[in-house]
Amino acid sequence: MRLDSNVLSRANRMKLVMQFGVGLEGVDIDAAATCGIRVARIPSDVTGNATSCAEMSIYLMLGLLRKQHELQTAVQQKKLGEPIGDTLFGNTVFILGYGNIGIELAKRLKPFGVRIIATKRNWALHSNGGIIHDLVDEKGSHEEIHKFAGKADIVVCCLCMNKETAGIVNNSFLSSMRKGSLLLNIARGGLLDYSAVFDHLKSGHLGGLGIDVAWTEPFDPDDPILKFNNVIITPHVAGVTEHSYRSMAKVVGDVALQLHAGYPLTGIELVS
Template structure:
C-alpha cells in the first residue's frame, strides 16, 4: 500500500493506554510488512499523511486532521466509543471508521467487573479504610452491603447486560432503562455472558425507557451509567437528574466522562445529597490530581482502566493486528463494526 507496495503503516495516536500498542506490536512481530508507530499527540498532524490506518484511542480526530490523511483507509478505535471522530468528514474523504464491539473481546465484562469494584469500594468506604490502616484503628469504618440494594443500570447495552448478570448473585434488585427494548435480542445473543431470549425478564426486575430515568433514579440506591456518549446523552446526569436521586445514593460511571455534569456533581457532593461517586472516566483526561472533587472521602476515581485487562487488551490487539493484515492483503475485514 506504500509507494513501494510493501509496507502498510499503522499509526497509534499518543502514549496513553500503552498496552494497546505494545500488545499490537507484539502480535504483529511476525508480519514484517506491517509497520506500527506510536506518535505523540502534537506530532500526529505532521505525520498522518504517510499512514494507511490510524488507531486514535482518546485523541480527537477532526475534519482538519482528516484532510491531512492523504493515504488513510481506516480510522479505528481501540475499543467501542467513536465520539471523538468527525465521521462525516471521514466519509467525505473516503475513509472508513470502525470500532471493536465490546462483546467479542471481553471489554464489556471487564468494564462490568470495574463497576462492581467501584460499588463495593464506595459501600465499604475504601478511602476511610485506608485512613484507619494508617491510624492503626481496627473495626472501623462501618460499611454497607451490596446485598439488598436497588441498582439502576442506565443503558442496558453489552456492558449493562454483563453487569446485570454479575450482580444477580449479590442479592440486589436490578432496574434498567434502554432506548429501545425491541432490538435487545441480538445484543443479548452476542454478549460474552450468553442470555437466551426471554431470560432478560429473570435478569432485570423492571425495564424502562429513557423517559423513566428520573423515576428509576428516585428508587435506586446505586445508579450506574453505561450509556454511550452522543448529543442526546452528553451531560445527562445533571442537576435535575441528581436531584431526582435518593439522598445518599451512589453514582458510578464506567462509560464516558461527558455523561456527567461536573458542576452538578461537585455541588451535590458538597451538599451531601450525593452519597458517593465512583468514576473510571472523567470530564478531562488525564484527570487533575488536585481537583477539589478528590478531597471528598466518598469519591473513588480510577485512571480509565475499566476495560484495561490482559484478556480484553490482548483480544483487541489481535483484532487490530488482524485488521492491519487484512488491509494490507485486501481481504474482508473481520472483528470490527463500521459506523459509516
C-alpha cells in the same frame, strides 16, 4: 488524539480508522466519510472489554459501600473494626444504558442478591432477549431515567457519549435520586454535569461517587471534587486488562490482514 477534518484530509493513503475500543467521539466521522475513509469500533461484547468494565463497576461499588478512604485511615491510625460499611446485598442497582457492559454487569451483580433495574432506548432491537428478561427485574425506556433513578440505591452510568447524552446526569437527574444513593460512571466523563455532581456531594444528597472517567483527562489530582471522602476515582482503566487488550489487539491484527487482502471486514462495527 483528535482525528478532525484537518488531519483526515491530509491522510491520502488512509483506508480505515479503527477505535481500539468503543468510543468514537475523537473522530470526525462526517469528515472521514467525505475523505472516503471508513470508521469502525471494536464491539465490547466479544473482546472482554465489557467484562472488564463490569468488574470495575463492582470494584467501585464495593469501595464506596465499604468506605475505602476511611478504611485506609483506620489502618494508618491502628484502629480495628471500623468504619462500619454496607453490603451490596439488598440494594437496587439502576443500570443507565443497558448495552454490552450493562448486561455483563447484571450477570455479575445477580449473585450479590441485588435488584436490577435498567433503561434502554429500544429493548426490541436487542439481540438476546432471554438474558434481558432473566437478569433485569424492571425494564424502562430512556424517557423514564428520572423515575428509575428515584428507585435506586446505586446508579451506574453505562451510556454512549453523544450530543443527546452529554451532561445527561444533571441537576434534575441527581435531585431525582434517593438521598444517600451512590453514582458510578464507567462510560465517559462528559455524561455527568460537573457542577451538579459537586453540589450534590457538598449538600450530602449524593452518598458517594465512583468514576473511572473524568471531565478532562488526565484529571487534575487537586480538583476540589476529589477532596470529598466519599469519592473514588480510577485513571480510565476499566477496560484495561490483559484479557481485553489481547483480545482487542487480535481484532486489530485480523482486520489489518483482511483489509490488506481485500476481504470483507469482520469482527468490527463499521459506523461509516
